[in-house]
Amino acid sequence: MLSEKHIGFIGAGNMAEALIRGLVKPSGVVPQAQIAASDTSNNRLTLIGDTYNIRTYQENKAVIESSEVIILAVKPQVIHAVLQEIAASVDETKLVISIAAGVKIERIQQILPTARVVRTMPNIAALVHAAMTAISAGARATQEDMETASDIFNAVGESVIVEEKLMDAVTGLSGSGPSYIFHIINALADAGVKVGFSREIALKLARQTVFGSAKMAIETNEHPMKLRDMVTSPGGTSITGVYMLERDGVTAALINAVEAATRRSQELGG
Structure with missing residues (x-):
């Protein structure tokens, strides 16, 4: 059970903080004393320690020695140095979960x-407990390890298990996806201003429309085209707008944005 695990974070940036917050507040999935x-x-350590009442250390080795699950929450450009530093302290008893974008399990x-390695790709919505995270298993990872990883990331949203070869596509779709949606929200707000709303009201209309539509798609689990048909009455305003979207x-x-971001992820990952 996740509540019995001791979890250590190497790196205490925004994503690590989002995960820590999800694990300890409000559900208390993992006791604070078991997180380092x-x-x-x-x-950063002072802020994290004071806010969430967890143990903090300057030395990575101290975190590893006190933890069964190690979450690598460092930037891809420094992960090699971090791995070299902790290598002597990590053995087959440790589950290592990486959130470093583009860094392959190999x-x-x-x-x-000898470590059991799991690679993940969460997105920025972890900061509001609405992340989408993809999870891939290394050769040594067990079914229990995958369940542990899923439980951790489900504390800040939803997760799905995929083959590692699809991780670049995950980056292109859900990893980069929030940037597309933010762009769409801004475009809708611009349209609102164009047709006469203040920027404040236009943004509120756009944000809530996107949120409500996503919530409806999730909670009904209906195909999006079926939901679209519920709104687009014959000869009405919505079908006129949809026609313009298709025309333009x-x-x-x-589709091109997701494909381009996928290719770029492949390039960055070597």
């Missing part, structure tokens, strides 16, 4: 050969 974090910033396993290539633009 390390970071290069003393200010690269981690080369430096931590919005569907193709979104």
